[in-house]
Amino acid sequence: MTMPPCTKRGPYKNGLSRSVCLMGLSVCFPGLYGNDGLLPARWQLRYSGKALWEQLLSSPTLLWLAPRLGLDTQTAMELLCLLGAALSLAATVLESLRDSLVFLFLWIMYLSMYQVGQVFLYFQWDSLLLETGFLCVLIAPVTSLRGWRAGREHDPVTFWLVRWLLFRLMFASGIVKLTSRCPTWWGLTALTYHYETQCIPTPLAWFAHQLPVWWHKLSVVATFAIEIAAPFLFLSPLRRLRLGAFYMQVVLQVLIILSGNYNFFNLLTLTMCLSLLDDEHIYFWLRKKYTPNPNQGTHTLAHTLLEIAVWALIGFGTVTWFDLQINWDKWTVSSRTVFTFHQFNQFLKTVTFPSVWLGVLSLTWELVSSMFRCACVEGFFKRFLGTVQWTVFGAAAVSMFAISLVPFTFIEYDSNASVWPGVRQGYDAVSRYQLVNSYGLFRRMTGVGGRPEVVIEGSMDKVTWTEIEFMYKPGNLSAPPSVITPHQPRLDWQMWFAALGTHTHSPWFTSLMYRLLQGKTDVIELIQSDVSQYPFHQQPPTYLRAHRYKYWFTKTLADGSYPQRWWKRVYIEEFYPTVYLGDTFLESMLSQHGLKVWCIWKVFRPLYFSTFCYCSYSGPCSERMPPNRLFTDSSRVLFQVNPTGCVDIFVEQAFQCHDGVSRLLQTQLSLFLESVVRMEPGVFMFQTCSQMPLKWQQRYDNQHILQHAIRLSSVLKSSSTLCAVRLRMHMGLTSLFQMSVVKLIASGSWVCFNNTV
Template identity: 70%
Template sequence: MMEVSKPRRLFLWCMAAIYMVAFVSLYVQIPGLYGNEGLLPARLELRYGIRSSPTLLWLGPHLGLDIQASMELLCLLGALLSLAAVLMEALRDSLVFLCLWVSYLFMYQVGQVFLYFQWDSLLLETGFLTVLVAPLTLVRGSRGIREHDSMTFWLVRWLLFRLMFASGAVKLMSRCPTWWGLTALTYHYETQCIPTPLAWFAHQLPVWWHKLSVVATFVIEIAAPFLFFSPLRRLRLGAFYLQVLLQTLIILSGNYNFFNLLTLTLCLSLLDNQHVNFWLRKRDDNRERKEGVSAGSSERWSWICYLLELMVWSLIIFGTIVFFDLQFDPHKNGVSSRTAFTFDQFNQFLKAITIPCIWMGVLSLTWEMITSIFRCACVSGFLTRFWGMFQWSVFAAAAASMFTISLVPLSHMEYDSHVHLWPVVRQAYDLVDRLQLVNSYGFFGWVTGVGGRPEVVLEGSYDGVTWTEIEFMYKPGNVSAPPAVVTPHQPRLDWQMWFAALGASAPWFTSLVYRLLQGKPDVIELIQTDVSQYPFHQQPPTYVRAHRYRYWFTERKPDGSHQARWWRRVYDEEFYPMVHLGHTYLENMLSRYGLKDKLPPRHPSNNTVVQLLSWTRSQVKGIPAHTIIWAMLACSATWCFLMGLISNRKHTDRISTCTETVVNLIDEAEKQGDEKSDAEQEKEEEVEKD
């Protein structure tokens, strides 16, 4: 039986840290995104959009707060609660994580387009699973290691499987020619939303290496996830390190906020106590005890496991060579590759594998349930055993329910399997759909910008003749500026600017133009945290327009050195016409999208809560969000590291004390034995003399 108490504790710490990152990142952007003078005021969404949805934001007016202040308060409370959970293990509790999940869900409900990303849904789904995984330490006052923990922790592994397998399958199901031609990474590094400086260097790698990297991506995302449920431990660990490799490379080459960190956190469900002890260089006493009991049979079983593992890896390597026609190319000193199967063949593969995937999940979950109930039954004491069995019943029902409704988004990839699901399963999924308990996933399904990266460039002018570009802090604009590094912060306006460049202007873009003409400081801070870097910080522009350009990474010089510019660009077309305040086109668009609210915003009362919110906002004003986040993460990690050292020191001192006591007892026993033997020897000598 796999012990998971240590990976589970590490998982809870990581989830608390990710919640902290998500809340802080969102808090900094609330005034510009959802404030009364922001791009999409949340009060309009609450008034017209989600009247039937329960949300804590409805309580804001009763506290003398408007919607913006209510959102800031909710974000701050979530950030503080998650920070406390990071620092104190006793607060990594089921009730605490329930509060964090509910808080982020309420923010998601009013977040509109700026919060409708797949990683926000992934955080909500993982957050709800964390409520089941976390112990009730606040109630029981203990660390909360339970006999059924492996069963609830299994749900995290199942989510990881769905996430990775769907992300791999959607790349081929989308029929994107770059994925099928294995050339996706030739364009991906320069066309992703916010690349890092390392993306420029990765883009310079030879094409054969890019194609081989795509092949490796398919193997890691489609083949490796099946090893998550392998009964052989080393296969699971191999799959774990493959996922870690992929996510690390994505982090180095792109700014995907907390998504990759969250995926790495899900990967912890593949570990056990023994491997965590290996990381910590701690001795596994249970393993040594087991090896000592049955050394002969264990050695025989190890050889069988080695052979099975070798067969599995050989099969994966052989399949990769065959399905992608890998051959050494002596002319390029590289490996040539191509997709050696058709879309219909892959579709047939999905049809053949979807139902077995479901049964694989059923069997794996059933095994976890059986081992968990066996542990509960082996506990000594009638009341303790009864309480353990009761908990097992509750969490087994929850695990079975979560697994069942997750079959709906899993089967979305294959139509026939989705149709044959029981209607009651789809009905249950529909009931919880808006709570984001389970979701469909499929990252990077289509590579955009094959003909050049489309980028919208805003320009402002005072006279309509001389124009000045409005440069964003994170997204590409200035061709000489290096790409930014902002992970794990997500600048949500910059992300939406990337999506806007792929199509027509969205309602929020009209609102952005309108707010820039008004010179609203909250919106300007989304573009430049240091307002002095904004070209119209002294006086708003009279005219604003937007053009679309095509961007490409520059190429490395023949001598291998770096170019003076990171990007090159060409003009594409007009994206948004030149407008000014009162312009007919602008007024019509604002009225069409309902962005001109006739009712004045409700101003918050000047109570203690409002004053505290204003003071907090003033403290972080002008500081880049990623700087705040990294400072909090560094301080938290340092604190936990120091506490761990102190705890280990106390543990070591306790062991040393116990060791000294045992040694003293042994010395006393030896002395008593020596004295006794001396006395007996004297007696014997006296007897001999007599």
């Protein structure tokens, strides 16, 4: 069985999913990760003086290269977003760009952003996109090597990995619903809450919510059958079983798309479902004549009987385990869970490890079949090249399958404990690259008893309050639910998670309040892309607060007509107290969550000319030096007080080289910038360039901290070159005392002291 049509459409759909994701991320990026965003990406890149390769190993992201290219983190990340979106879209349109190297570059770019994305990029579909993206590297041809592209008898082997990933995704998503002991899943009532409590419902969700309870319970039973039983058919050698499983998954994913906005996740899942198809079915869709492979086996009566037996077993098990009974008088179907948690646990122990061996047998079959096809290729060179490719990609497939067993068996403790230690070590070694991941969607049903929603209100006088409406999440009772698939408004999604707990569980929310008080346009555009629709677009609010409400869908009226509003709500409690710029509570929250950064601007003598220059807050010097100057050098040093009482000084360098500057001089400056390092906690370290080799390193205790602060101040007064300092404050020191020490140190060579985020 050959797979060319499928292997072409797999990367095509993945490129489309990646393009949609990156374009959506590029829209949200300035407000989320910009310098004035909620969680600036530059905070995740701590330049510790390590070599580049060490930085890449610790946190694999291309953003480490930004300073070497003369870019700041924000500009570099925006460039990656736009370049990735453009390249993904081009690969979607142009078949010649559906190349293994192109997909490798796309995977590296998305991994680079994932490393600094923090909570806004830590969704399961982001991990899924990374895993499928790496599989595309193995599946897509290397178009630049014609001979390498010709012999691809290994395609079914690499394409099988997509089937295995789909199996892990769906099977785990079904299993975790029951292992979580969520009463709504066990009581089959989850969908009576789901449509109104999901993050961003669609208008059709309102109508689905009005369906009778028996239908919702039957839908839950169907979900369990599709997610737990049907995935085993993915690995079946019988094509009709795979086709049946394919259409079951398509129905489920389409219904999810119609009732909820789950961004590119469902599109990506449908892409993986293509791995269940063969050439014959693809040609049937395209209405093209299909020429069977002479080596392909014929469908016999035994195959048909076996397929009927499998479908009968799934149907019988579903009816038995959920006690399905038809009431012909009322035309309803009753259902209930008749097995216990202990019985389900025994079932899970019974099927988890055998499912691994089922995967082993299925992969072995694909490997042997591919090897046989390689041996049948005419011509020594083609046969040799095909064998080499089979060896390389077969080894890659076996390795990917092996390390995937670790996250897959997380669903059952005994199976996970029996995984070979060598496999576990391999998984640990590559876990930072997100090659394989564990999954489990909709583990517990949230919002039982009403969906919690956080509503932010602003005021100029603390008397008249105005609600701040988001574009997509529920707020206005009369506004219909949005349809935004495949875009993901990541702030709206996190607002849904924030409403499930306290504001301390969502530190970014404090940053959101602070940015809105500052009137930062990039953050406002996350709430309303048309800033004129934002109620405080002319002047930032003086006060902000947030309340928690419970929302419900309205119901159809007694006469069958529709109500005027989509939602109804009830006030529950205060979510975030009233705050304003300079408010002590806001300041303490910013410091507690590590969002408070103290800035001190230094006036220093540049290395290669004698004129003093000042640093501007925006980064490089605000004015380019005259052409007769060789270059300018600006540095920005940030003091950050984190929750453990540690005061860090981050040094960021930016310089502009003019024409005529020798490469040697530029290299010397780069080496100087790299020499600015920070030591371990509790250590002062100074390192300077040029003719003043000042190195001083000593640990301090509480009794001598002021003495050394005075000494440090005097050292800085006498130094005309740049120093990097790291000072660990002790837990027993008050914040006031800590800042007094910082100011004392700063008095040696700093002319201005203020704070910002």
